[in-house]
Amino acid sequence: MKKILVTGGAGFIGSHLCETLLEAGNEVVCLDNFFTGSKANLLHLLNNPYFELIRHDVTMPFYIEVDEIYNLACPASPIHYQYNPIKTIKTSVMGSINMLGLAKRIKAKILQASTSEVYGDPEIHPQPESYWGNVNPIGSRSCYDEGKRCAESLFVNYNKQNNVKIKIVRIFNTYGPRMLPNDGRVVSNFIVQALTNKPITIYGDGNQTRSFQYVDDLVDAMIRMMNTSDEITGPINIGNPGEFTMIELAEKILKFTGSKSKLEFYPLPEDDPAQRKPNISLAKKHLNNWEPKVDLDQGLLKTIEYFKNTI
Ligand code: NAD
Ligand code: UDP
Secondary structure: OOEEEEEOOOOHHHHHHHHHHHHOOOEEEEEEOOOOOOHHHHHHHOOOOOEEEEEOOOOOOOOOOOOEEEEOOOOOOHHHHOOOHHHHHHHHHHHHHHHHHHHHHHOOEEEEEEEHHHHEOOOOOOEOOOOOOEOOOOOOOHHHHHHHHHHHHHHHHHHHHHOOOEEEEEEOOEEOOOOOOOOOOHHHHHHHHHHOOOOEEEEOOOOOEEOOEEHHHHHHHHHHHHOOOOOOOOOEEEOOOOOEEHHHHHHHHHHHHOOOOOEEEEOOOOOOOOOOOEOOHHHHHHOOOOOOOOOHHHHHHHHHHHHHHHO
16 A cells, blocks of 8 residues: 555546545545635545545645655646736745655655646647747746746756656646536536536637547556656656547537537637647557547546536
């Protein structure tokens, strides 16, 4: 039995990760400040004697003895990470420094939840890990993008300078049950709008693309990444290479929900990437032939079912 710390474990992805790690027979400690996460995401785990939930902010030092750390603490939706941009940068940068310092001291392995946002508005398509990105350092997304880029640098340098065992995954748009209905991301927005017969809010002309990954595929990849040998540090892209425009996504959701909602067009937010799609050859190579198993139709049906029962 390993003892594992998950920061941001009360959030959307973190709660699924805690659940899977517990099911695999590990002891799990979840640390979260409940900014976008909630106890409700973990209620079903609270009676498990091998699970512990601690309210704590990663920008403050924290001490514990564990074997592994998954560092997920950071708001992920543009609405939430732009609410207090300075705090978002502090969470990525000071949170990483605190968790890397802890990993160094207790000799734990540590995995960083990085993001496809490090590629910004990419000029290379699909994006391989070798691409350095096209990020506006002073735009409205920079608190998130540059915070995550700085975190990657911290991880790599703790590895080079202090031999900390690090793993970096660059996560592409992930969706599934336990996304917040009001968190502003496209999949949850469109599903909630469709289920309540409200207009579907398309930003821009809706021809921008994204690759959508179901949360179970991501959790599987993160755990495989943590279990790779020490020389595999990443960064490694984790995503589903299927690529869809926002119009295509809206049409699927309208079809699956049988909704009468109409499409409504709004201005495109600043620095909104025009296209995004992962090259996942490194993940396939290093993660034991991992590849996404849940396609967009299957994943949307599961997510729609979840929102039907919660909203
Ligand atoms: P989320 O907002 O649901 O989860 C983030 C969690 O971190 C929440 O529980 C929140 O309360 C917690 N948190 C935020 N600031 C904190 C702080 N200072 N101290 C302690 N806890 C804090 O988002 P998510 O989609 O589950 O994302 C989890 C991680 O994965 C994030 O690091 C995000 O950047 C990364 N990621 C997610 C996606 C995606 O599509 N969902 C894509 C790329 C990267
Ligand atoms: N988007 C949209 N309508 C919405 C929410 C988002 O058209 O109600 C668009 C958004 O402009 C972006 C894409 O959907 O082009 C994905 O947005 P999201 O916030 O989910 O993720 P990110 O931009 O971080 O990839």
